[in-house]
Amino acid sequence: MASSQYVIEAPEQPSLAVAGQDDRFPVRRIYCVGRNYVAHVREMGGNEERDPPIFFQKPADAIVGDNATVPYATITENFHHEMELVVALKSGGYNISEARALDHVYGYGVGLDMTRRDIQGDGKPWEIAKSFDQSCPCGPLSPVEKVGHISSGRISLTVNGETRQDSDIDLLIWKVPEIIATLSTYFELKAGDIILTGTPHGVGPVQPGDVLVGRIDGLEPLTVKIGPRPA
Ligand code: MN
Secondary structure (H helix, E strand, O other): OOOHHHHHHHOOOOOOOOOOOOEEEEEEEEEEEEOHEEEEEEEOOOOOOOOOEEEEEEEHHHEEOEEEEEEOOOOOOOOOEEEEEEEOOOOOEEEOOOHHHHHHHEEEEEEEEEEEOOOOOOOOOOOOHHHHOOEEOOOOOOEEHOOOOOOOOOOEEEEEEEEEEEEEEEOOOHHHHHHHHHHHHOOEEEEEEEEEEEEEOOOOOOOOEEEEEEEEEEOOOOEEEEEOOOO
16 A cells, blocks of 8 residues: 555656666756866857856756667757766765765766757757757766776767767866866755766767767767657
8 A cells, every 4th residue: 555646657767777787876867067178168169268167957857878769859950969978976965075076976977968059059048959858868877886986088979980079088177076066056966966077079960860879988888879850
């Protein structure tokens, strides 16, 4: 006998696979950092001043797993890939210090911040450009206890085997401890939160049928196929 019931069927808990085990990581919130590699800031027409990081969110159910087919997004003619390091939290809080920030990290993974580039614009909310359905493909997480903390290493993305993005995690303007510390001044971080840390240069369009493979040294790769636009 259940002590409480919902009046409609409860939504599914979004989650991510964990490398080497069956249990999954439940996703509470998806935070994203904008403009966090100098060469990407430049390609987007900005300058490389070390302004405070830009944060936005995607809904937790924007997650799609490894080997998924992501439909070409509606209402865009310029659907872009942004390859990013994903940080998954096992605990959180407000006003976390940089010195203690990594204590809250469960693990790391490879993710894509899929973007309707033609809808994104300065002075407009990024909701429709960034936070749409299936806009956050993520590969399996690798626990810190297995891979340690990720502060450098190659980050790359191929589309149909051709390298489109190729950089190093070491080039993050805001490093992972700074991201966690700053984000925790705005929001109470909690277990289950994931953070996409920003994309290096080389963002670009995808087309239906494209196969994207994202890699970060030491982590599980992510493979995604772009499907047709929904009817
Ligand atoms: Mn991004």
